[in-house]
Amino acid sequence: ENHRNKGKQTDSEREINFSVIGQYVDYLVKEQGVKNIFVNGTTGEGLSLSISERRQVAEEWVTKGKDKLDQVVIHVGALSLKESQELAQHAAEIGADGIAVIAPFFLKPWTKDILINFLKEVAAAAPALPFYYYHIPALTGVKIRAEELLDGIQDKIPTFRGLKFSDTDLLDFGQCVDQNRQQQFAFLFGVDEQLLSALVMGATGAVGSTYNYLGKKTNQMLEAFERKDLSLALNYQFCIQRFINFVVKLGFGVSQTKAIMTLVSGIPMGPPRLPLQKASREFTDSAEAKLKSLDFLSFADLKDGSLEASS
Numbered sequence: 001e002n003h004r005n006k007g008k009q010t011d012s013e014r015e016i017n018f019s020v021i022g023q024y025v026d027y028l029v030k031e032q033g034v035k036n037i038f039v040n041g042t043t044g045e046g047l048s049l050s051i052s053e054r055r056q057v058a059e060e061w062v063t064k065g066k067d068k069l070d071q072v073v074i075h076v077g078a079l080s081l082k083e084s085q086e087l088a089q090h091a092a093e094i095g096a097d098g099i100a101v102i103a104p105f106f107l108k109p110w111t112k113d114i115l116i117n118f119l120k121e122v123a124a125a126a127p128a129l130p131f132y133y134y135h136i137p138a139l140t141g142v143k144i145r146a147e148e149l150l151d152g153i154q155d156k157i158p159t160f161r162g163l164k165f166s167d168t169d170l171l172d173f174g175q176c177v178d179q180n181r182q183q184q185f186a187f188l189f190g191v192d193e194q195l196l197s198a199l200v201m202g203a204t205g206a207v208g209s210t211y212n213y214l215g216k217k218t219n220q221m222l223e224a225f226e227r228k229d230l231s232l233a234l235n236y237q238f239c240i241q242r243f244i245n246f247v248v249k250l251g252f253g254v255s256q257t258k259a260i261m262t263l264v265s266g267i268p269m270g271p272p273r274l275p276l277q278k279a280s281r282e283f284t285d286s287a288e289a290k291l292k293s294l295d296f297l298s299f300a301d302l303k304d305g306s307l308e309a310s311s
């Protein structure tokens with residue numbers, strides 16, 4: 001396959017630019033204080049990549065993150081159980097720190113037991129790796145409550161270590177925490193604009209798209225929460241909400257996230273892949289103005305060529 005730049009515009013626009021991943025590791029660690037990476041998920045368009053591409057992306061992150069990142073968790077969910085197992089086994093082979101799986105979303109599991117059976121088969125393909133369930137009902141359409149799924153899950157999936165919870169149902173999330181106090185599960189929250197509420201409920205961490213560029217601000221919120229300075233933590237959360245609320249009104253999704261990542265880091269993320277469409281110039285300009293007005297972005301932060309790359 002032809003992944004590297006061959007000078008043809010169409011190739012570089014359509015293919016993954018593996019060469020920037022190493023740079024991006026350094027950027028996240030140094031500029032955002034982000035040392036745990038979730039690869040091939042929603043933001044990484046994992047489900048729009050071929051299996052071969054997913055393997056290569058995973059390998060690049062693990063290789064470039066060595067001695068720099070704390071944990072690299074690979075999302076290996078797929079519609080095909082066999083492909084998911086292949087990716088799980090591959091994640092183990094390359095030395096990833098964990099795997100995560102979403103519910104299959106075309107032919108869907110309708111009950112908790114069926115979903116567990118699917119997840120169990122994937123987990124068994126990487127028996128030495130921590131396993132995380134990625135709960136994102138708005139995108140998968142699988143609305144089985146996480147609290148139900150977690151009930152007795154370790155008897156079925158011995159490698160189960162936690163949950164990435166990307167939903168706004170804080171009753172469900174709170175009950176996941178409340179009913180599993182005996183376990184040492186990771187409760188990773190995935191709705192960035194509501195993270196503070198989830199921390200109150202017992203979230204042990206967060207995985208989200210905005211940490212690519214608001215990682216530093218979010219870490220300040222986490223530190224304030226840790227120090228029990230709730231009013232300062234709320235200040236940070238409101239600041240983050242002001243930005244997310246602004247972009248949500250403009251239409252905010254993975255494409256727009258990529259444009260902002262390019263803008264803030266100066267590292268070209270490239271356009272998304274079909275069926276997504278590149279964010280408009282108007283979006284990027286408005287987002288940039290908002291970031292500046294909220295003091296999330298100083299002129300000094302803007303790297304040369306960042307506007308070029310996202311235009």
Ligand SMILES: CC(=O)N[C@H](C=O)[C@@H](O)[C@H](O)[C@H](O)CO
Binds near residue numbers: 042043208244
């Ligand atoms: C649907 C989606 O992409 N969710 C992300 C993570 O799971 C979040 O990080 C959101 O992008 C973020 O909370 C903004 O709404």
Ligand SMILES: CC(=O)C(=O)O
Binds near residue numbers: 041042
């Ligand atoms: C944002 C996130 O959690 C994902 O890309 O899956």
